[in-house]
Amino acid sequence: MEALAWPRADATAVRMLGLPAEIAFLADHGVPPAELREAARLAERISVSPSRQVIASGLVTEEQFYRALAAELDLRFQPRAPSLQPGGDIAAILREGVAATHMRPGNPLRFAVAPPPGSALRRFLAAKPFGRSDIVMLTPSALATELRRSNAAVLAHRAAWTDEAGLRRFSARTGSNWLQKCLAGLLVGVLSWFGTLSPLATLTALGLALGPLFFGVVILRFAALAEKPVADLWQDHRWQIDDSRLPVYTVAVPIFGEEAVLDQLIKALAALDYPAAKLDIRILVEEIDWNLRRTLAARTLPPFMNVVIVPRGAPQTKPRALNVALAEARGELFTIFDAEDVPDPRQLRLAAARFLRSDAELVCLQAHLVIDNPGDSWISGCFALEYAGLFDVLNPGLLACGLPIMLGGTSNHFRGIR
Known part of the structure; x- marks a missing residue:
């Protein structure tokens, strides 16, 4: 009490x-x-x-x-x-x-x-x-x-089947249609037949057919490398938006079995430079994740953070948890963070400023992602190198060329959800 x-x-x-x-x-x-x-x-x-x-x-x-x-x-x-x-x-x-x-x-x-x-x-x-x-x-x-x-x-069903209401044709849930299956079967059959009769000629033909595709990917990466670096919008354009113009921002954080980084996560979310009264942070926890629920219950969270228990259901995935958050979101803007993320405190302000300065055609932003432990192991070093190539070189180059960019699984910002 x-x-x-x-x-x-x-x-x-x-x-x-x-x-x-x-x-x-x-x-x-x-x-x-x-x-x-x-x-x-x-x-x-x-x-x-x-x-x-x-x-x-x-x-x-x-x-x-x-x-x-x-x-x-x-x-x-x-x-x-x-x-x-x-x-x-x-x-x-x-x-x-x-x-x-x-x-x-x-x-x-x-x-x-x-x-x-x-x-x-x-x-x-x-x-x-x-x-x-x-x-x-x-x-x-x-x-x-x-x-x-x-x-x-009901909530578990809706979260897992949001593609039912006239959206099934856009969903992978339906699988391939009969024409796609027939074409795939025909292609496998033809390749198997020619591969049996003349394996060397078949491999040569495949190489010649796929070579231009791989060569095009290489050229695209070199073109991205040649593009100028993206401007620092904070320093070059002074994109400072007054607090009165900032919209309510919903931050969805789906976590599962992440007790080890929970304190780091809460600290990072609390450090976001955004008016507390306009923050709607939802930490999404699966109903069956009892250890994490107990750990969270022992923490005192800021008033703008809420723990949302995702009802038990299948598939037990990140998208299903996000659908639960999306159904209750208060914000005009919506973003996703993972448990291990330490977002730049200014990230929400910059995203809100970018949306406010853009027309309605812009509905999604991707934040720049950096791996912060490249020296821990050979695998983490490769992971950091891959992310550096994607977010420092390829995505900025694609953007400069007016081409679609590749989204990461976190720090995606959306508008138009309300």
Whole structure:
């Protein structure tokens, strides 16, 4: 249980503060009015809701905020959610923060509420649900956790089968069609036949056929090497975007069995140079990864980081976990980090600036990746060399030539997801 440690302010003084309604009640529950005024001022400057700012800044914890809100409205508060009715539009429920509970004889409880900071909270306050016995107040984190639990089977299926709704023709799930299978079989048959009759001539013909392809790849790499280095956008163009223009950024971090680098990961994410109130960091953990779940439970995370338990299902893959995060993402921009990543603290700012300065045709960015342990072993040295060739030479050259670039599996930035 978390309670506010400050002494309560005088009720008359609270009414005269002129604070936004969504945080004014905190002054009557012990938060210093001067701190609330500063939070409201900063929220206005960076264009976020005051309620989100007071939580993201750590002025109060999420539980303290909603416990005080429940006390202000004379509602019951629970740190853990009651059993919820499954079904419904989960994303919409999370946006409004109202879910139906299981009805029980003799129990008047009908709704669990956890209006997220911002417009949903303001609408909830405007409804004036004072003293209602059929409502229990939760934190948004507790509501989201119980929604995932009560809808686990549906969420697991949707995350693994997002290509069902008219997208199957773009998916590899369907496999090859009959024409592709026939052509592949015919090619194998012809090569086998000629390889048996005249192996030397067949190998020579294959070499002549494939030679131009490999030669073209070599020429492409030499052309990329000849291109000028990509400009440092921070130093050459001063791409500094004011905090008020920065959009909300969702950062998805799928991890599995990564206890060894967990502290490094949390430190790297906490060091991101981005307004905390505009960060939506989701650490995605598989339901069956009990060791990692216990390790995370023992850590105190910043208020802008949330642990999302991915419902048990198959295939147990990174893309499936990312689909779970994508369904709940708050951000206008979305990026992916791996557990071992240590992103440049400015990476989100630079990506946001690039998107803001580009037209709608730009939907994806790839950050420059560097391997930081080339001296550990021969394999790690080869790995570092491969990444240096790709991200220092080939990708910049392809970009300069107006050709598609190759994406890595991490530090991809997307927009247009909302």
